[in-house]
Amino acid sequence: MGDMxxxxxxxxxxxxxxxxCKALSAAGxxxxxxxxxxxxxxxxxxxxxxxxxxxxxRQRLDEVISQHQxxxxxxxxxxxxxxxxxxxxxKYYRNNVxxxxxxxxxxxxxxxxxxxxxxxxxxxxxxxxxxxxxxEPQKPINPYGHSxxxxxxxxxxxxxxxxxxxxxxRYFNAAGADPDNQIGEDHDPETHLIPLVLDAxxxxxxxxxxxxxxxxxPDGTCIRDYIHVSDLAEAHVLALQHLEAxxxxxxxxxxxxxxxxxxxxxxxxxxxxxxxxxxxxxGRRPGDPARLISDASQAxxxxxxxxxxxxLEEIVGTAWAWHQRQSAxxxxxxxx
Ligand code: UDP
Numbered sequence: 001m002g003d004m005x006x007x008x009x010x011x012x013x014x015x016x017x018x019x020x021c022k023a024l025s026a027a028g029x030x031x032x033x034x035x036x037x038x039x040x041x042x043x044x045x046x047x048x049x050x051x052x053x054x055x056x057x058r059q060r061l062d063e064v065i066s067q068h069q070x071x072x073x074x075x076x077x078x079x080x081x082x083x084x085x086x087x088x089x090x091k092y093y094r095n096n097v098x099x100x101x102x103x104x105x106x107x108x109x110x111x112x113x114x115x116x117x118x119x120x121x122x123x124x125x126x127x128x129x130x131x132x133x134x135x136e137p138q139k140p141i142n143p144y145g146h147s148x149x150x151x152x153x154x155x156x157x158x159x160x161x162x163x164x165x166x167x168x169x170r171y172f173n174a175a176g177a178d179p180d181n182q183i184g185e186d187h188d189p190e191t192h193l194i195p196l197v198l199d200a201x202x203x204x205x206x207x208x209x210x211x212x213x214x215x216x217x218p219d220g221t222c223i224r225d226y227i228h229v230s231d232l233a234e235a236h237v238l239a240l241q242h243l244e245a246x247x248x249x250x251x252x253x254x255x256x257x258x259x260x261x262x263x264x265x266x267x268x269x270x271x272x273x274x275x276x277x278x279x280x281x282x283g284r285r286p287g288d289p290a291r292l293i294s295d296a297s298q299a300x301x302x303x304x305x306x307x308x309x310x311x312l313e314e315i316v317g318t319a320w321a322w323h324q325r326q327s328a329x330x331x332x333x334x335x336x
Contacts, residue, residue, distance in 0.1 A: 003028045004027060004028035004029045005029060005030070005070075005071045005072075006029070006030045006031075006032055006068050006069060006070045006071065007024060007029050007030070007031055007032070007070050007071065007072045007073070007074055007240065008032050008034055008064070008065065008068065008070040008072070008073045008074070008112075009021055009024070009031045009032065009033050009034065009048075009073075009074045009076065010034045010035070010055055010073065010074070010075045010076055010077035010103065011034075011035055011040060011075070011076030011077035011078065011118070012031060012032075012033025012034065012035055012040070012044075012045055012048075012050075012074075012076065013033050013035040013037060013040025013041055013042060013044045013045045013050065014035065014039055014040045014041075014044070014076055014077070015174065015184075015185050015186070015187065015229065016076055016118065016171070016174055016229055016232055016233070017033070017035070017040070017074075017076035017077075018033075018040075018041075018044035018045065018046075018183045019178060019183060019229045019230055019232070019233040020074060020076070020232070020233040020236045020237075021033060021045065021046070021047040021048060022046070022047050022178065022182070022183065022233065023230070023233035023234050023236065023237050024047065024048075024074075024236070024237055024240075025047035025048065027237045027241075029237075029240075030048050030049075031047055031048040031074075032048050032049050032051060032064065032068045032070060033045040033048060033049065033050045033051065034051050034053055034055075034061070034064055034077070035050065035051075035052065035053075035077065036052065036053060036054040036055075036077070037052055039079075039187070039188070041186060044183050044186075046182065046183070049068070051064045051067075051068075054099070055075075055077050055095075055099035055100065055102055055103045056094075056095070056098065056099050056102055058102055058105070058106060061102070061103065061106045062106060062109075062110065065106060065110045065112070066110075070112060071112065071114065072112065072114035072115070072116070072240055072243065072244075073103065073107055073112055073114070073115050073116070074116045074236055074240070075100065075103060075115065075116065075117050075118060076118045077095075077099065078095065078096045078099075078100075078118065078147075078148070079091060079092055079095050079096060079144075080144065081144070081189075081191060082122065082142050082144045082145075082287060083191075083285075085142055085143040085144035085147070086142050086143060086286075086287070089143035092143045092144055092147045093143065093147055093150075096144075096147035096148065096150075096151065097147050097150050097151060097154075100117075100151040100154065101154060104154055104155070104158050104164075107158075107164060108158060108162045108164065112164075113162070113163055113164045113165060114164070114165050114166075114240065114243040114244065115155060115158075115164055115165070115166040115167075115243075116166070116167050116169065116236055116239045116240055116243070117151060117152070117155055117166065117167070117168045117169070118148075118169060118171065119148050119149075119151070119152055119168040119169055119170045119171070119251065120144075120145065120148050120170055120171055121170050121171065121172045121225075121253070121255070121292055121294065122140060122141075122142070122144055122145035122148065123138045123140050123145050123148050123149040123152065123170060124136050124137070124138055124139070124140075124145075124170075124292075125138070125139040125140050125141040125145060125289070126139075126141060126289045127289065127291075127292065130291055130293050131257055131293045131294055131295035132253065132292065132293065132294055132295060133253070133295045133297075133298070134170070134250075134251055134252065134253055134298055138152075141287050142287050151168075152168045152251060155168060155249075156249075159249050165243040165246075165247075165248075165249050166243075166249045167239040167242065167243060167249060167250060167251070167252065168250075168251040168252070169232070169235055169236065169239060169251075169252055169254050169299075170251060170252065170253045170254065171227065171232055171254050171255075172224065172225040172226070172227050172253070172254065172255030172256075172292060172293075172294045173192075173193075173224045173225060173226045173227060173255075173292075174227060174229050174232055175192075175194050175226040175227065175228060175229065175315050175316075175319065176194075176226075176228040176229050176230070176309065176315040176316070176318040176319050177229065177318045177319050177321065177322035178229070178230060178318070178322070179230060179309070179318055181318075181321050181322055181325055183322075184318075184319065184322030184323075184325070184326070185229070185319065185322065186326070193208075193224075193262060193265055194226070194265060194269070194315075194316060194319050195319065195323070196208050197265060197266055197269045197277055198269060198273065198316075198319060198320055198323045199323075200277045200278055200279075201269055201270065201273045201275040201276070201277045202273070202275065202323065202324075202327065204327070206278065207277075207278035207279060207280045208266065208277060208278070208279055208280070209279075209280045209281075209282035210262050210263070210266075210279055210280070210281055210282055211262070211282055211283070211284055211285040211288060212282070212283060212284035212285065212288065213281055214284070215284075215290040216290055217261060217290055217291060218261070219261050219263045219264075221261045221262035221263050222261065222262055222288055222289070222290055222291070223259035223260065223261050223290065223291040223292070223293065224259065224260065224291075224292055224293075225255040225256055225257065225258060225259055225260075225292055225293045225294045226256065226260060226265075226312060226315055227254055227255045227256050227294075227307060228307065228308075228309035228310075228314075228315050228318070230308075230309060231254075231305075231307035231308060231309060231310075232254055234305065234308075235252070235254050235299060235303065235305045238303040238304055238305050239252070239303060242302070242303050247302075250298075250302070252296070252298050252299040252302065252303060252305075253294045253295060253296045253298065253299060254294070254296055254299055254305070255293070255294025255296050256294070256296075256307055256310050257293065257294055257295060257296060258293070258310070258312075259291060259292075259293040260312050264312065265312070265316070266279060268312050268313050268316050269316055269320075271313065272313060272316045272317050272320050273320055
């Protein structure tokens with residue numbers, strides 16, 4: 001067991017959760033991954049025990065908690081497809097909201113009084129002011145964003161009533177892969193821009209469709225703030241340490257503070273891979289704000305967080321290394 005104690009990581013076999021387990025382990029913690037493996041990958045749980053279970057299953061949660069005695073919960077487990085949340089909101093409110101409530105009650109009843117939550121810039125909806133600070137009004141424009149905002153509210157209320165210290169981390173666009181190439185992004189279906197662009201570069205997909213080129217931005221395509229997944233992971237360790245030091249609960253934006261357009265991402269991917277990316281000009285995707293750029297100075301000032309892999313070329317480079325490793329692995333398994 002790591003010297004710093006054990007933490008329960010729901011969704012620890014997923015993209016951001018697994019990178020956070022690696023960072024926790026490096027900081028001396030023992031991460032216990034709790035994952036139903038619907039979207040998570042068992043091979044991503046490399047830095048501590050994997051306990052298969054669903055956040056909706058209170059009996060299983062209690063069993064795992066009593067076995068491992070975690071002193072904190074880092075809660076990543078959630079559904080995260082915006083379009084699906086519009087088509088099937090019940091699925092999102094049940095898993096993301098009711099599931100989180102179940103987990104919070106388990107924390108309360110087992111005297112676990114530190115809780116770090118995966119939130120999102122989708123809780124802001126269409127921002128009035130750029131860059132976006134934590135004071136921006138939270139007005140989600142889809143059920144996914146609503147589900148995450150509801151959990152933030154539950155955290156605040158449980159925090160007050162039951163003396164649970166909490167931190168909600170509002171991610172901008174998570175991107176890239178572990179620089180050691182042990183883990184990376186592996187969604188099925190994949191909907192995120194960078195892995196799709198790399199698929200188009202390598203020929204795994206025919207092309208990438210640009211969702212709208214008529215936005216009020218310099219090149220007409222949407223602007224996002226891409227933040228490296230290992231930098232996100234590090235922020236969770238700092239958030240946990242902040243709570244352990246007895247500091248205040250709160251919500252923090254996590255982003256680089258720099259915006260890149262869809263076309264910027266495509267041209268950087270062509271440079272990194274040395275390959276041509278076939279592009280199709282498509283229509284706008286409903287619910288996409290033109291620009292999302294973070295002001296993450298609170299995370300810097302209060303948590304001491306400083307992202308390290310800020311350059312888009314470097315971010316895409318880590319994603320490309322992972323993409324190539326995946327292609328090699330898939331070839332091997334195809335041969336077997
Ligand atoms: N995007 C795109 N084509 C795609 C996927 C995404 O043009 O096939 C755009 C999308 O409209 C957005 C940006 O890329 O402006 C990032 O989208 P992603 O789904 O990666 O993250 P989101 O911003 O939705 O969290």
